[in-house]
Amino acid sequence: MTSTDGVWAGARPATFGDVVQYSTLVAEFTSVSCVSAGHCTAVGNFRNAGGGREAMTMTAFRAQEDAPESSVPESSVPSLAALLALPEAVLLDASEVMVGSTVQVTVGGFTAGDTVRLVVASTPQVLGSGLADASGSVTLSGVIPVDLAPGDHTIAVIDAEGRGFRQTVTAFAASLPATGGSGSFSIGVMLIALGVAMTIAVRLRRERVS
Structure with missing residues (x-):
């Protein structure tokens, strides 16, 4: 210049x-x-x-x-031990999460510009990542894996230096809608049987009258 x-x-x-x-x-x-x-x-x-x-x-x-958008490399996925060493905090309002659903957390306490990851474990999987803003806060979202086994797991936010927070949550599968298969079939059979019985009764009554 x-x-x-x-x-x-x-x-x-x-x-x-x-x-x-x-x-x-x-x-x-x-x-x-x-x-x-x-x-x-x-x-x-x-x-x-x-x-x-x-x-x-x-x-x-x-x-x-x-920086180009890309998936998080395997080498940057934190270990389960690193996640369990984090202090506990309330990251999600609900302590139960449904597999396949989207979760979002907003948390502070990081250094501006830090890359922070949202992770679920028992087997650690990175759900999303982002940069902490000037105040040290970051908002992250991700989808709970559909193959996550029902039961207790850990949701965590963690930066490259191993600083962050964790929360224990319970994962559950979405319940299947009732199809009414066997119940509807049984009711149908009962109605047919009742109809047949009424028809026979009417015929017998007519025969007696004649």
Whole structure:
């Protein structure tokens, strides 16, 4: 970045993406507007080689590439021991979860920018992941595996440093709707038998009358 009076040779003063740093010792932004992550325009001033301040505009500055969406690698799935070592907390309002249903948790206490994973165990499976915001909070959601065995399991949120929280939940399978198979068949047989009996009774009555 050059000017008529000097060259600003300081380090990059901002990251346009999840975090925007507005000032350093050599530069200050008065406004930053972004059309998308990494594609922004910043207006401010910088200190030139002579120690004075000059206006500047930075456009379409990308300090880091957006991470591509991908599934969580097997190596990043935490162990059951790591999950059970976490302190207990209330992550879900209900202590029972139905397999195949979607759960969502919002929890704080992490460092801004940390990658946090939502995990279910006894055999640890990552249901989702996300980045903690500037306040250290993150909202994660995921689907309880349909093949999760009924019984007690652990729902946990955990970051790369092994910090997080866990909750014991009970998984249950969705009950099948009643088809009325055998019961309807029995009722049908009873109605047919009753109809036959009434027909025979009417015939016998007619024969007696005649």
